[in-house]
Amino acid sequence: MELSGAQILVDGLKREGVEYIFGVNGGAAMPIFDALYGETEIKLIPMRHEQGASHAADGYARATGKVGVALATSGPGATNLVTGIATAYMDSIPMVAITGQVFTHYIGSDAFQECDVIGVTRPICKHSYLIKSSDEIADVVAEAFHIAKTGKPGPVIIDIAKDAQNNEALFQYPETVDIRSYKPQVHGEPAQIDKAAALIKEAKRPMIYAGGGVVLANASEELRQLTLNTQIPITVTLMGLGAFPETHPLAMEMPGMHGSCCANYAFTDSDLIIAVGARFDDRVTGDLSKFAPNAKKIHIDIDASCIGKNVPVDVPIVGDAKNVLTELNKQVRTADIDPWRDQIQEWKQKYPFEYEQKSDIVMPQFVIEKIYEHYSDAIVVADVGQHQMWAAQYFKFTEPRQWLNSGGLGTMGFSLPAALGAQLGCPDKTVVNINGDGSYIMTIQELVPAVTMKLPLKIFIINNMYLGMVRQWQELFHGKRYSAVDYHDNPDFALLAQAFGATGLRVEHPEDVEPALQKAKGITDGPVVIDFIVDEEENVFPMVPAGAGLGDVIRGLS
Amino acid sequence: MNPEERHIFSVLVENRFGVLARVAGLFSGRGFNIDSLNVAETHDESISHITLVTHGDAQIIDQIYQHLNRLIDVIEVTDLSTAGTHVERELVLIKVATDDPQKRTEILQVAEVFRGRVIDMKPASLVLEITGDEGKLKAAIDIFNTYGILELARTGKIAMLRGSEK
Ligand SMILES: Cc1ncc(C[n+]2csc(CCOP(=O)(O)OP(=O)(O)O)c2C)c(N)n1
Ligand SMILES: [Mg+2]
Numbered sequence: 001m002e003l004s005g006a007q008i009l010v011d012g013l014k015r016e017g018v019e020y021i022f023g024v025n026g027g028a029a030m031p032i033f034d035a036l037y038g039e040t041e042i043k044l045i046p047m048r049h050e051q052g053a054s055h056a057a058d059g060y061a062r063a064t065g066k067v068g069v070a071l072a073t074s075g076p077g078a079t080n081l082v083t084g085i086a087t088a089y090m091d092s093i094p095m096v097a098i099t100g101q102v103f104t105h106y107i108g109s110d111a112f113q114e115c116d117v118i119g120v121t122r123p124i125c126k127h128s129y130l131i132k133s134s135d136e137i138a139d140v141v142a143e144a145f146h147i148a149k150t151g152k153p154g155p156v157i158i159d160i161a162k163d164a165q166n167n168e169a170l171f172q173y174p175e176t177v178d179i180r181s182y183k184p185q186v187h188g189e190p191a192q193i194d195k196a197a198a199l200i201k202e203a204k205r206p207m208i209y210a211g212g213g214v215v216l217a218n219a220s221e222e223l224r225q226l227t228l229n230t231q232i233p234i235t236v237t238l239m240g241l242g243a244f245p246e247t248h249p250l251a252m253e254m255p256g257m258h259g260s261c262c263a264n265y266a267f268t269d270s271d272l273i274i275a276v277g278a279r280f281d282d283r284v285t286g287d288l289s290k291f292a293p294n295a296k297k298i299h300i301d302i303d304a305s306c307i308g309k310n311v312p313v314d315v316p317i318v319g320d321a322k323n324v325l326t327e328l329n330k331q332v333r334t335a336d337i338d339p340w341r342d343q344i345q346e347w348k349q350k351y352p353f354e355y356e357q358k359s360d361i362v363m364p365q366f367v368i369e370k371i372y373e374h375y376s377d378a379i380v381v382a383d384v385g386q387h388q389m390w391a392a393q394y395f396k397f398t399e400p401r402q403w404l405n406s407g408g409l410g411t412m413g414f415s416l417p418a419a420l421g422a423q424l425g426c427p428d429k430t431v432v433n434i435n436g437d438g439s440y441i442m443t444i445q446e447l448v449p450a451v452t453m454k455l456p457l458k459i460f461i462i463n464n465m466y467l468g469m470v471r472q473w474q475e476l477f478h479g480k481r482y483s484a485v486d487y488h489d490n491p492d493f494a495l496l497a498q499a500f501g502a503t504g505l506r507v508e509h510p511e512d513v514e515p516a517l518q519k520a521k522g523i524t525d526g527p528v529v530i531d532f533i534v535d536e537e538e539n540v541f542p543m544v545p546a547g548a549g550l551g552d553v554i555r556g557l558s
Numbered sequence: 559m560n561p562e563e564r565h566i567f568s569v570l571v572e573n574r575f576g577v578l579a580r581v582a583g584l585f586s587g588r589g590f591n592i593d594s595l596n597v598a599e600t601h602d603e604s605i606s607h608i609t610l611v612t613h614g615d616a617q618i619i620d621q622i623y624q625h626l627n628r629l630i631d632v633i634e635v636t637d638l639s640t641a642g643t644h645v646e647r648e649l650v651l652i653k654v655a656t657d658d659p660q661k662r663t664e665i666l667q668v669a670e671v672f673r674g675r676v677i678d679m680k681p682a683s684l685v686l687e688i689t690g691d692e693g694k695l696k697a698a699i700d701i702f703n704t705y706g707i708l709e710l711a712r713t714g715k716i717a718m719l720r721g722s723e724k
Contacts, residue, residue: 127630181572181633
């Protein structure tokens with residue numbers, strides 16, 4: 001039967017199991033929105049800004065492991081999606097972004113709301129398609145989903161000219177996808193795995209360094225096996241938190257700029273680093289010339305271009321983390337590493353994350369500790385800044401996909417729409433949004449759909465009245481010249497929440513933290529916003545200053 | 559700094575619009591260099607062959623190889639500089655001024671030396687076609703420069719592995 005291109009698109013999305021589409025309507029996408037009208041299998045979520053749509057699709061994908069879908073019109077609709085696409089790209093999140101495009105005969109003529117989306121997004125997506133004819137749509141949708149979720153996942157863009165949406169074609173959905181130029185290598189070379197096992201057997205001071213790739217590959221179980229079988233201490237990066245339970249004695253907590261001293265000292269002293277789905281990011285390694293000078297490196301990654309990019313690697317293993325770890329687990333043994341483990345325990349005990357409690361003012365770290373007490377099982381979605389680091393430090397994550405944040409691009413405004421997407425994807429979970437006063441107001445408009453859908457989001461603002469992370473750098477490295485970071489002129493977020501139709505609470509005293517959290521727990525018929533007014537000039541420690549080595553970490557209190 | 563090396567990549571890609579932009583974008587976005595680039599359809603019209611000459615230290619060359627491979631539309635990448643012995647050729651079209659007949663005779667003799675072919679001749683100029691490797695083309699261009707080159711166009715290098723090496 002002949003269907004319109006827009007209908008073919010929607011039917012294709014159904015074949016891919018899409019539950020939600022996050023979008024904002026507009027001229028060049030109207031046929032698609034029309035095809036979604038009254039649709040029951042796929043729910044269309046009208047967001048208030050296209051950036052919100054792409055972050056919501058991203059949050060849905062991070063929480064569920066499925067492909068998130070965002071939809072926007074041409075021109076400004078598409079350019080508004082860009083930040084969310086780049087965010088997903090940097091963290092390898094499976095996403096399909098669909099944009100309307102002007103009529104084919106207008107393409108290239110600077111038509112009204114025309115923008116070369118394919119050109120704009122070329123460096124920030126895994127792949128992209130411009131569709132000019134209805135009969136291409138079914139195949140492209142199948143390919144796009146296949147590419148988005150296999151290999152190293154990432155966002156794929158489908159830009160569809162309006163006439164291709166309108167014109168009719170036969171709906172024939174491909175049963176399988178086979179792209180001759182795209183065959184991700186998922187199985188590690190056995191010889192390389194043997195070499196890795198041999199290195200592990202000889203190491204005296206080995207450590208596991210696991211990243212977001214473990215979560216993406218759903219390989220947490222295999223990672224736990226590796227760690228428990230070998231009893232090798234492990235550090236999990238900001239992107240991987242929860243892949244290994246932070247409550248376990250072998251866990252050294254996150255490494256890097258604001259990571260634990262223990263993990264950073266371990267890197268510096270280690271003689272073997274087993275990197276899994278981690279990319280030796282500069283925020284983790286600090287000054288490369290001082291990074292892990294005594295360690296051999298095993299690097300397991302699905303993306304060959306990631307291996308050896310920053311740090312020379314002794315045993316590269318290209319493959320899917322789940323497959324490679326399964327094979328490695330079959331043969332891995334360790335030497336006697338008791339003295340090393342003792343050393344790690346000593347560092348752990350000596351240098352925990354710590355802060356100075358105050359009686360008259362709410363400390364941000366205290367708020368996170370209290371949130372953890374109440375919501376240890378929740379999905380936590382953080383924004384970007386100091387509050388993100390405190391959340392990573394003081395909340396103890398135990399499960400993969402429990403912690404969502406924009407680690408790679410560091411996109412302020414990510415968290416509220418991402419929390420909305422996560423909540424839709426995981427209706428039985430509690431979703432906690434830990435936000436900053438600066439970040440929150442960047443995408444605050446997405447409170448509207450959250451209220452409309454009565455989503456029981458717990459939105460906790462760590463309000464220091466500053467762009468705190470930038471202020472911290474100004475304090476430490478720019479002689480306290482607080483240029484453009486003072487946010488005391490922000491509105492009252494509790495009142496504003498009420499104006500949006502959500503519950504809004506304001507907390508200014510330490511003794512009010514607990515009762516407010518109690519109250520928030522009881523509210524299940526819509527979002528609750530608690531504005532925690534916290535110590536304005538508290539800093540995040542430990543800190544490895546940019547350009548310093550990990551051994552030069554500033555510990556803070558002690 | 560590690561020493562810089564010149565490498566020739568042979569890249570088979572899907573013959574679709576936008577593919578060249580992806581390849582070129584990879585270089586511009588990451589600050590890699592393109593010394594020469596040639597693209598054309600192969601005997602299989604669904605596949606294009608790109609010959610790309612670049613330079614960089616070993617780490618950069620490895621990154622170029624990996625990133626080319628990562629592009630979805632890239633079917634196969636071969637680093638000809640390491641994969642085995644290869645042949646390479648480039649074609650140049652040179653338009654030389656021939657204002658007096660005496661000069662024209664000389665130019666035709668020089669063209670002979672380089673096995674050049676005359677493909678167009680006008681009273682005041684002629685167009686020569688010369689094929690060869692980089693050294694030969696450079697020598698030819700240097701000589702014709704002394705007669706006055708009006709216009710010059712090169713294909714960029716094309717290359718492939720020898721005989722059974724593929
Ligand atoms: C979109 C965007 N703009 C600017 C920045 C730079 N930046 C990083 S952290 C930060 C401050 C965030 O402020 P806030 O949300 O209040 O969090 P805080 O650090 O105070 O906890 C800024 C401006 C960014 N990461 N993203
Ligand atoms: Mg702030």
